[in-house]
Amino acid sequence: MRLPDRVTGLFLVGLGAAAAYGGWQLPPVPGQPVGPNVFPLVIGTGLALCGLAIALGIGRSFEEEEHLIPVEGGQPPPPTSKLYGLRALLPPALLLLYVAVAERLGFILTAAMIVYVTSTALGARWKVALPLALLAPIGIHLIFSKLLRVPLPPGVLPMPW
Amino acid sequence: MLNTLAQAFALITTWEVIVAMLAASVYGLVIGSLPGLSATMATALLVPVTFYLSPIAAVATIVAASTMAIFAGDIPGALLRIPGTPASAAYADEAYAMTRKGEAELALGAGVWFSAVGGIAGTLSLMILAPPLAEIALSFSTFEYFWLAFLGLMCATLVARSSPVKAIASMFIGLLVACIGIENPGGVPRFTFGMTNLFGGIEPIPALVGVFAVAQVMRAMLTPEPPPIPRRKFGSILAGQWKLTKKYNWQMTRGNIIGIIIGVLPGAGADMAAWVSYAMSKRFSKEPEKFGTGHVEGLVEAGASNNASIASGWVPSLLFGIPGDTIAAIAIGVLYMKGLNPGPTLFTEKASSMYAIYLMFIIANIIMIPLGIVMIRLASYVLRAPRSTVMPVIMLCCAVGSFAIGNNIFGVVIVATFGVIGYVMEENGYPVAAMVLGIVMGTMIEQSFVTSLIKSDGSVFPFFERPIAAILAALAIGALIWPVLVWVWRRLKRAHAPATSAG
Numbered sequence: 001m002r003l004p005d006r007v008t009g010l011f012l013v014g015l016g017a018a019a020a021y022g023g024w025q026l027p028p029v030p031g032q033p034v035g036p037n038v039f040p041l042v043i044g045t046g047l048a049l050c051g052l053a054i055a056l057g058i059g060r061s062f063e064e065e066e067h068l069i070p071v072e073g074g075q076p077p078p079p080t081s082k083l084y085g086l087r088a089l090l091p092p093a094l095l096l097l098y099v100a101v102a103e104r105l106g107f108i109l110t111a112a113m114i115v116y117v118t119s120t121a122l123g124a125r126w127k128v129a130l131p132l133a134l135l136a137p138i139g140i141h142l143i144f145s146k147l148l149r150v151p152l153p154p155g156v157l158p159m160p161w
Numbered sequence: 162m163l164n165t166l167a168q169a170f171a172l173i174t175t176w177e178v179i180v181a182m183l184a185a186s187v188y189g190l191v192i193g194s195l196p197g198l199s200a201t202m203a204t205a206l207l208v209p210v211t212f213y214l215s216p217i218a219a220v221a222t223i224v225a226a227s228t229m230a231i232f233a234g235d236i237p238g239a240l241l242r243i244p245g246t247p248a249s250a251a252y253a254d255e256a257y258a259m260t261r262k263g264e265a266e267l268a269l270g271a272g273v274w275f276s277a278v279g280g281i282a283g284t285l286s287l288m289i290l291a292p293p294l295a296e297i298a299l300s301f302s303t304f305e306y307f308w309l310a311f312l313g314l315m316c317a318t319l320v321a322r323s324s325p326v327k328a329i330a331s332m333f334i335g336l337l338v339a340c341i342g343i344e345n346p347g348g349v350p351r352f353t354f355g356m357t358n359l360f361g362g363i364e365p366i367p368a369l370v371g372v373f374a375v376a377q378v379m380r381a382m383l384t385p386e387p388p389p390i391p392r393r394k395f396g397s398i399l400a401g402q403w404k405l406t407k408k409y410n411w412q413m414t415r416g417n418i419i420g421i422i423i424g425v426l427p428g429a430g431a432d433m434a435a436w437v438s439y440a441m442s443k444r445f446s447k448e449p450e451k452f453g454t455g456h457v458e459g460l461v462e463a464g465a466s467n468n469a470s471i472a473s474g475w476v477p478s479l480l481f482g483i484p485g486d487t488i489a490a491i492a493i494g495v496l497y498m499k500g501l502n503p504g505p506t507l508f509t510e511k512a513s514s515m516y517a518i519y520l521m522f523i524i525a526n527i528i529m530i531p532l533g534i535v536m537i538r539l540a541s542y543v544l545r546a547p548r549s550t551v552m553p554v555i556m557l558c559c560a561v562g563s564f565a566i567g568n569n570i571f572g573v574v575i576v577a578t579f580g581v582i583g584y585v586m587e588e589n590g591y592p593v594a595a596m597v598l599g600i601v602m603g604t605m606i607e608q609s610f611v612t613s614l615i616k617s618d619g620s621v622f623p624f625f626e627r628p629i630a631a632i633l634a635a636l637a638i639g640a641l642i643w644p645v646l647v648w649v650w651r652r653l654k655r656a657h658a659p660a661t662s663a664g
Contacts, residue, residue, distance in 0.1 A: 002588050002589060003585075003588075003589055005589075008589050008591070012330055012334075015334075015337075016333070019337055019340070019352070022351075022352060023340075023351075026347065026349060026351060027347065027349060028347070029346065029347045032615060033614070033615070033618070033619050034346070034611050034614045034615055034619070035346055035347040035611075036345040036346050036347035036348075036349055036351055037347075038610075038611060038614065039336075039340060039345070039607045039610065039611065040337070040340050040351065040352070043333055043336045043337050043340065044337070046329070046333050047330060047333040047334065047337065050326055050327075050329050050330035050333060051330060053326045054324075054326055054327060054330060058326055084383070085383065087382045087383060088379040088380070088382050088383055088584060089379070089581070090379075090382055091375050091378040091379050091382070091556060091577075091580060092375060092379070092577040092578070092580045092581050093577075094556065095375065095556070095559065095560055095573055095574075095576060095577035095580070096573075096574065096577050098560045098573055099570055099573045099574055099577075102570070103570075107561075111557050111560075114553065114556055114557060114560070115553035115554070115556070115557065116553075118378070118549075118552055118553040118556050119549045119550065119552075119553045120549075121382060122381060122382070122386075122547075122548055122549035122552055122553075123386065123547075123549050124547065124549035124550065128547075128549065128550065129549070132550055132553060133553075136553060136554050136557060137557065140554070140557045140558065140561055144209075144561050144565060147213075148209070148210065148212075148213045148565065149213070150209075150561065150564070150565040150568070151568060152561065152564075
């Protein structure tokens, strides 16, 4: 997901301009010179200017190369196909899935699904992933629902406690 | 004063506080020592739990977990050359070189011993600095608060290890996020796009969990698994530490002072302190050629420095609600949640709570020595837990924790969104710490800015009329143009260099 500075810079110009415009559109407080519109206007303008500077490559000389510490033990470098990069989107996708189905399926089933998929994606075999998917949701449910009294959705598989 | 101290003792000697502190210590040690899980992440995931504790116990967990996690990051650094937290990255190479020379005990012992010393020094700075500053802060008006917040944001962008323009842009993104909601001078829905869930604004804690925890799981998806730690037997961990303390007394003190200063600066935290101190140690060392070959001197200084910054980071947080680093940003969220709203009056009205915080820091740093030694001895077992079993549990904690903060499923959406934002920003060199600071300080800076503008009737002069405001303004504007000066100076030097070599 490493994008050229030109792309991120121009995106920020757009975002800043939109924020400034949106702020400017807000109704002022009657009888007062400044209201909720001033701050977004200032922030948006600033962001747009920064975005412009980034797109033009200003300040790049300050960037330090990251001190990446190579992993010893000679693991093969990950394959760099385009689809491989999309794996990074798996965690947020799973969280959104949780939002969508937790109410209906219940915490235990949804959580087991999240654990199994994450674990497998990180290279665990089913012998590890399956018991983990069984035990981790129950453990978390015990801590949060029983000890901390967070109302987790019971769904189709309510816990006996 | 003695009376307050006695009250503070009474506050922290309840079973709840003691159990919370011990549990949080173990938790901090484990999370900190697992590569890829940072101290900030450990603290952020603790917040939902603190929600259900008494105020002092809640603060105790944050103090204990963050202190332990910063030290524990040294363990995989020394044994695997993989820093457990970013704060240990500066000297992971050095510590690993020592392990290869057969001095693993000395490297890890220096980690635990000088971390404890640094943590206590940081706590002393908190005790000494905060009350007199609170006296001064009592007379602050919105102008001073505005400049202070502005200065804080500028510092955060100055110390970021990336382009200052990108850091400022990140800060603006954070401020923009803080604009969302109806909590603004007009009380109108702003940038809510008609979504009722956005009316209350973006809660900082789910945003932080997203940026520091979900983004980390996302990164793990694309990076290879770190190798397991080879099993080994350790000799005495603390042997020789007293000799080191005497030999490198000055380096240790310098590390403490640098750590304290960097901790107080908003936005710059333990990792920055460690980098600066390690570099200083090398620069001023009598034997700089030994650095990088397994020399303990840099470890002493940087290890003392990163833990000192943790406690001193609480100074601006408690006084002004301006976080000294990302961990303090979370702590501020917890303080607000618990009715200990940051501000100078905290030191007069809730003095016993403040003393309780000092005491907890000191206790946490003392129990870190025995607990740390146990952790070092168990490290080869704990660190065998593969990532594929740790990360799924982190994911569950993210989902449940962000829901628990407001019993609102929308929190999980925020966590997911900020996971993506944090991941993309980090990948492209935008420092997320600056954005986090913007989110936490946004409402405060807007309030002081707009109130000041109303008071001054739209004129800019009152912003500079009061003496302290003028000083703060000068510092803030100085911080803003500093990168420009550095850039011009570098340009001039470069233009000058070929001329001299030719002549």
